Amino acid sequence: MAALSAEAIRRVCQLQREEGRQCLRELLRWEEFDDVRDLRRSIELDCLYSSVVFAMEKGLPWPAAAEAGKLTEELLNEIKGVSSPWELPPAACCSPLFLIANQKRGRQRCSTGLKRDKLAACEPKLSPFNPQVLCDYFCNTLIRHYPLYQFVLCRERDAEQTTAYLEICVPPQPLPLMAGVNAEVWQYQQQLAALSAAEAQKRTDMLLLRETLHLEREHMLQRVYDDLKSREEILDRQVLETLMKEVVGTQIQALREILQTEIQTTFEILELRLQKKVLTLNPPVPYPPPPSLEDRAKKAAKAQQQKKKK
Structure with missing residues (x-):
């Protein structure tokens, strides 16, 4: 000092x-x-x-x-x-x-x-x-x-310190007020988007399952072919019939699973489309409500009169 x-x-x-x-x-x-x-x-x-x-x-x-x-x-x-x-x-x-x-x-x-x-x-x-x-x-x-x-x-202090790291998530940048919609309209749009996304996901899952079953069938046929190729003795009729039945049975099982999945997925997609159709037939009333046809006609006539005066 x-x-x-x-x-x-x-x-x-x-x-x-x-x-x-x-x-x-x-x-x-x-x-x-x-x-x-x-x-x-x-x-x-x-x-x-x-x-x-x-x-x-x-x-x-x-x-x-x-x-x-x-x-x-x-x-x-x-x-x-x-x-x-x-x-x-x-x-x-x-x-x-x-x-x-x-x-x-x-x-x-x-x-x-x-x-x-x-x-x-x-x-x-x-x-x-x-x-x-x-x-x-x-x-x-x-x-x-x-x-x-x-x-x-x-006197020295007894230091007891606990360190915690907290991740702070910054809120997203809000949209301009002109882009805002009524809460009911926004909820309606979210429901439509969710139904569309669920339908697209169902189609994607069906395609993935079909590709997976086809790959399994190809791998099974390749294993049978490799097994036949590795045998040195001549195969008799009975062994060939058994192998053919196994191959055909595997293909039929794969096709059955594909058909069952496609049928089930098709019903689910139809149900989603039905829900979307019901939503589109009953949209929420926007706020403020749109002007009636009579009001719009009066507004158009008034605009034409002002244009003629100019």
Whole structure:
């Protein structure tokens, strides 16, 4: 804080709280940190910022406000690991604020000459501000919550962090309002499209099944042919009849399955077409409803009259 100028302190105080905190952090040349993960650093920055803002709100000049922040930084560094604020090392006990606090509590830890020198060095920077007001500020904040500050400044936090990755799907770009339709009309169009898609899928499934059965039949015939080709003995009539019956039976079974599938699919397609026909015969009424023939005739006649006048 000693390197901060009055202009820098004024710029910090003129910003909003969060922006002012970040500006003060940059002026102090602290690295950027997360307020939640690095709670200790966040509390230290809050103390420095609050002391500077407090001095500004009390009407302290900008150099004196910088001095208030400097005193806060010194106190935070000097109280680390000290069980009681009144048991600070001699250098800390000689700070002006603690001298005032000790005088207020009737505790004397330093010589009178040393106190006079410290107060004399601090008084010009705080003038015309009453040092007692700044002392009361630290007594009501830092000293009152001293064990809490000790806990934060001296004890390491147990880090328990869970990371979850959430995929965010951006909504599609909406269509222009001119392309919008009535909700009932849109639902009607979706039903027609679904029936058409189901009919096309039925036809595709039937073609795929037909091709699959044909391929199986070809593979079976190829296996029979390879089996006959691998035999060296001469086949008699009975063996040939058995093989022919097997081949014919396989082909008949494949054709039966194809016919059954085609018949079943044809009935399903006819059912889908019937549903589509029922929908097309009962379309929803658009909103707003279209003009009647009489209204359209009047509108056309009015347009012709205006055209003749021109």
